[in-house]
Every structure is written in structure tokens, then in C-alpha cells.
Amino acid sequence: MSTTTYARMPGLRSRDAPRFKGKRILRFLAEYEFCATVAHLTSTQTIRQITRYCDTKSERFIESLHEYYEEDWDNFKSRLLEFYPSEEEKPYYKVDHLIKLVRKDQKLSSIEKFDNYIREFTVIATALEERKALSETD
Incomplete structure (x- = not known):
């Protein structure tokens, strides 16, 4: 007879608890989804418990979304990402930063x-190269 054990979601004050304060949504969602998966939460439970790990402002916003009251995590997550574009998570570097x-x-x-x-030089230079913001003379 095998026994399946489930982990619990981290306590709100736990240092391991994911936290969302309106920034870095991709990191937050990755951490939160990992915890929800390990805890074997259903799609509905995953949606309903997310606000426990958010600041008050984010909690109010999330609860205002129609998708919050549905049972489809992927749909909810997609809707949430529409309001928190991931591009904001990457710092925007200029050549001046490298100089x-x-x-x-x-x-x-x-x-x-x-x-x-x-490492710092590489991060900035790579971001500039990706945007084709460096010339041969830079």
C-alpha cells in the first residue's frame, strides 16, 4: 500500500512564500505555480489562493477580474499577464549605462x-546587442 503525501502551500509569513507586489509577475507566477503543483491544488484552488500571496492593491485588482471567478487557471493566468506585461521585467539598458x-x-x-x-558588463552588453543598440565603434 503506497501513501501519497502532499505538501502544503507555504504560510503567508514563511520566507519561502511567493509574494506579489505588482512587479516581476513571471517570477511570482513560476514560484506560485510550483507551490500549487506540489500541494496538488486544483485549478480553482490555485486561482482562489493566489490573492493570499499578493499585496492589498494587487489583491483588489485580481479579485476584480472576471476570470478570477472561473475555474480555468490557464485562462486566468493569461488574463493576468495582459495587465502585467513581461517586457517590464527586463531592465531597459542604454549605451550610456555601459559607458x-x-x-x-x-x-x-x-x-x-x-x-x-x-557579469554586469555582459548583462548590459547582451541586452544592447539584442536590441541592436550597439555599433561597431561602441
């Missing part, structure tokens, strides 16, 4: 500091 980083008086006195510099 400022390079010109910044940095004391690269250890490999750790150099590695941090390279």
Missing part, C-alpha cells in the same frame, strides 16, 4: 570583483 560602467572608478583588486564586473 558609465566602464568609466566607473572600479577597484578590481580581486578575482571576485573582476568576475562581478564582467
